[in-house]
Amino acid sequence: xxxxxxxxxxxxxxxxxVFSVAGCNKTGKKTDGTNFVGGPDGLVMSFVPNYPxxxxxxxxxxxxxxxxxxxKNKGTYPPQGDKFSNGAIxxxxxxxxxxxxxxxxxxxxxxxxxxxxxxxxxxxxxxxxGNINSNSIxxxxxxxxxxxxxxxxxxxxxxSTVCIDPEPFDxxxxxxxxxxxxxxxxxxxxxxxxxxxxxSARGKIYFKIAIKNVGRGDVLWGTADGVAVVNxxxxxxxxxxxxxxxxxxxxxxxxxxxxxxxxxCAPFIDGTPNRIGLFxxxxxxxxxxxxxxxxxxxxxxxxxxxxxxxxxxxxxMPIQIKSLG
Amino acid sequence: MxxxxxxxxxxxxxxxxxxxxxxxxxxxxxxxxxDLRKGMDGLKMEFLSNxxxxxxxxxxxxxxxxxxxxxxxxxxxxxSGIVVFGFEKAYVNVPQERVSFxxxxxxxxxxxxxxxxxxxxxxxGAIGTQSEEHxxxxxxxxxxxxxxxxxASVCVDPDITGQRRGQKACTVKDLAFTEGQGAPVxxxxxxxxxxxxxxxxxxxxxxxxxxxxxNGEVIDLGKVESVCTSEALNYKDFNTLVVKAxxxxxxLKCNANEESxxxxxxxxxxxxxxxxxxxxxxxxxxxxxxYAAPLKVELDYGYTFTIxxxxxxxxxxxx
Numbered sequence: 001x002x003x004x005x006x007x008x009x010x011x012x013x014x015x016x017x018v019f020s021v022a023g024c025n026k027t028g029k030k031t032d033g034t035n036f037v038g039g040p041d042g043l044v045m046s047f048v049p050n051y052p053x054x055x056x057x058x059x060x061x062x063x064x065x066x067x068x069x070x071x072k073n074k075g076t077y078p079p080q081g082d083k084f085s086n087g088a089i090x091x092x093x094x095x096x097x098x099x100x101x102x103x104x105x106x107x108x109x110x111x112x113x114x115x116x117x118x119x120x121x122x123x124x125x126x127x128x129x130g131n132i133n134s135n136s137i138x139x140x141x142x143x144x145x146x147x148x149x150x151x152x153x154x155x156x157x158x159x160s161t162v163c164i165d166p167e168p169f170d171x172x173x174x175x176x177x178x179x180x181x182x183x184x185x186x187x188x189x190x191x192x193x194x195x196x197x198x199x200s201a202r203g204k205i206y207f208k209i210a211i212k213n214v215g216r217g218d219v220l221w222g223t224a225d226g227v228a229v230v231n232x233x234x235x236x237x238x239x240x241x242x243x244x245x246x247x248x249x250x251x252x253x254x255x256x257x258x259x260x261x262x263x264x265c266a267p268f269i270d271g272t273p274n275r276i277g278l279f280x281x282x283x284x285x286x287x288x289x290x291x292x293x294x295x296x297x298x299x300x301x302x303x304x305x306x307x308x309x310x311x312x313x314x315x316x317m318p319i320q321i322k323s324l325g
Numbered sequence: 326m327x328x329x330x331x332x333x334x335x336x337x338x339x340x341x342x343x344x345x346x347x348x349x350x351x352x353x354x355x356x357x358x359x360d361l362r363k364g365m366d367g368l369k370m371e372f373l374s375n376x377x378x379x380x381x382x383x384x385x386x387x388x389x390x391x392x393x394x395x396x397x398x399x400x401x402x403x404x405s406g407i408v409v410f411g412f413e414k415a416y417v418n419v420p421q422e423r424v425s426f427x428x429x430x431x432x433x434x435x436x437x438x439x440x441x442x443x444x445x446x447x448x449x450g451a452i453g454t455q456s457e458e459h460x461x462x463x464x465x466x467x468x469x470x471x472x473x474x475x476x477a478s479v480c481v482d483p484d485i486t487g488q489r490r491g492q493k494a495c496t497v498k499d500l501a502f503t504e505g506q507g508a509p510v511x512x513x514x515x516x517x518x519x520x521x522x523x524x525x526x527x528x529x530x531x532x533x534x535x536x537x538x539x540n541g542e543v544i545d546l547g548k549v550e551s552v553c554t555s556e557a558l559n560y561k562d563f564n565t566l567v568v569k570a571x572x573x574x575x576x577l578k579c580n581a582n583e584e585s586x587x588x589x590x591x592x593x594x595x596x597x598x599x600x601x602x603x604x605x606x607x608x609x610x611x612x613x614x615x616y617a618a619p620l621k622v623e624l625d626y627g628y629t630f631t632i633x634x635x636x637x638x639x640x641x642x643x644x
Contacts, residue, residue: 092494092614092616093494093495093614093615093616093617094494094616094617095573095616095617095618095619096616097573097574098573098619136573136574137619138476138571138574138619138621139476139477139478139619139620139621140361140362140476141476141478142476142478142617142619143478143617144478144494144495144616144617145494145495145617146494147492147493147494147614149491217491218490218491235613235614236613236614237612239612240489240612241489241490243488243490246490312491314491314492316492316494324433
């Protein structure tokens with residue numbers, strides 16, 4: 001009996017020790033500002049609980065309804081001090097003769113600074129107020145699904161280091177770097193540069209830049225102001241988005257050191273000089289770099305890639321509108 | 326050892342308390358969740374026990390009592406319901422063969438529907454001198470106007486071929502209604518179609534299946550009174566109902582020839598199918614995204630059914 005008691009006490013002590021160690025580890029963890037790595041999101045939306053409520057019982061002719069969406073910028077765009085140049089959040093999915101509500105909110109009016117080492121990203125709310133016209137609900141139960149669609153321009157900036165080796169096949173010389181492939185972490189944007197593959201020839205290096213839609217929405221062709229496509233993102237507008245407007249990303253810049261290589265990249269689609277097509281959410285572009293003849297030994301240089309696009313993401317919530325007659 | 330017992334007892338007590346709390350909440354349905362338009366019953370009618378009694382003496386009075394329960398979701402108002410009694414006139418005499426009634430259906434305040442009682446005093450006549458008893462039957466036939474209302478949220482998706490990218494609020498699909506709408510005639514299925522038009526618009530189109538799922542007969546709404554009298558009836562007076570449908574409050578066109586919002590249909594083998602189309606403004610703009618719209622289908626008709634009870638008229642034997 002005494003032996004059993006001892007075992008019990010030892011087990012309890014061991015458990016306490018495990019918990020305290022785990023706890024210490026968690027509280028003792030410090031965030032290193034320099035180790036900031038972005039996630040796969042741009043703007044992330046969520047419904048504020050009870051706005052709208054899951055069930056609305058009509059008590060008056062014009063029952064008020066509020067839909068509040070919390071918007072977080074979990075990405076690294078726009079640059080510090082800037083605001084979104086364009087973009088909107090739209091409501092849809094319901095019969096507009098029943099729910100009269102302001103169906104769009106402008107994103108530039110919201111305070112959504114990007115994530116940085118010192119800022120966890122901006123959070124703002126989009127509030128839509130309106131009325132349910134109970135006279136228009138001719139049935140006892142009306143069950144629409146409220147869709148909230150955000151459409152906004154975004155920019156992905158990926159920076160890495162590549163090796164420029166004028167003699168890639170000379171393995172006898174000691175070099176500071178060697179050409180090779182590298183995987184990149186997410187860049188705090190829904191479109192990410194996932195990998196840079198290097199292929200060297202004498203006096204020329206090819207970079208295959210792989211990009212991927214790592215977010216939860218659709219990518220659309222558009223520039224940073226993105227006016228045209230953002231306006232047509234409005235589900236209530238009546239103009240359809242064409243298939244060929246989806247899965248297109250603009251290669252805005254590829255820079256190696258001081259040399260802009262954007263014009264040395266291919267392939268592009270739709271007969272454009274900068275439009276990368278995504279297939280199943282993935283695409284690539286190959287850029288070349290002519291190694292100057294004056295370069296005698298290998299060296300590392302930063303590669304700076306910028307992609308521009310319009311991103312569309314949607315959240316939904318089914319609601320039940322009941323009339324007690 | 327004692328500590329162990331106390332610990333176990335404590336845990337059990339805790340479990341019991343939390344369990345009780347949970348059970349206490351069970352079975353409570355919010356008022357607004359009561360689904361009134363459910364079931365395939367309209368009016369229910371039954372003789373009360375011993376009214377009429379199974380055995381009655383000849384040349385004596387006896388009560389006939391009916392309990393009418395409106396188990397459906399529509400009201401029978403303003404005395405528009407009629408009960409007519411049937412009997413062997415040679416043996417039973419009923420002073421009031423026809424009684425009008427009103428009875429309200431299910432509502433939030435009376436989720437089971439309301440009841441109405443009809444009592445009349447009948448009198449038996451003499452039976453044959455050679456007989457000690459005479460078997461007979463009392464019939465009660467109810468005729469009443471009734472209404473079936475189906476309310477559903479249907480999807481209006483102009484993207485018929487599914488070419489649009491992104492999440493949709495809903496998808497167009499057929500809806501089956503197996504539990505009825507709180508009326509003897511029910512809409513069993515609504516097939517939804519979206520018809521593309523040349524002018525960049527779409528027309529929602531619905532195939533509405535209706536069925537007499539009750540235990541009586543559907544009668545023309547205008548013939549409710551006639552059916553419960555000895556008036557001559559035409560075969561067209563049976564299985565006839567009026568259908569009206571709307572989408573987002575806009576009346577659908579359910580008849581290709583007439584401009585009227587409603588259409589009269591005849592049930593064949595207790596069933597029929599009605600086609601209704603959204604015609605307002607030549608349809609709906611095909612540029613809008615999918616949305617849920619309220620579809621309302623109303624069926625107006627009369628309904629009749631009969632119940633009976635057997636009685637034995639006994640002679641009072643004096644020797």
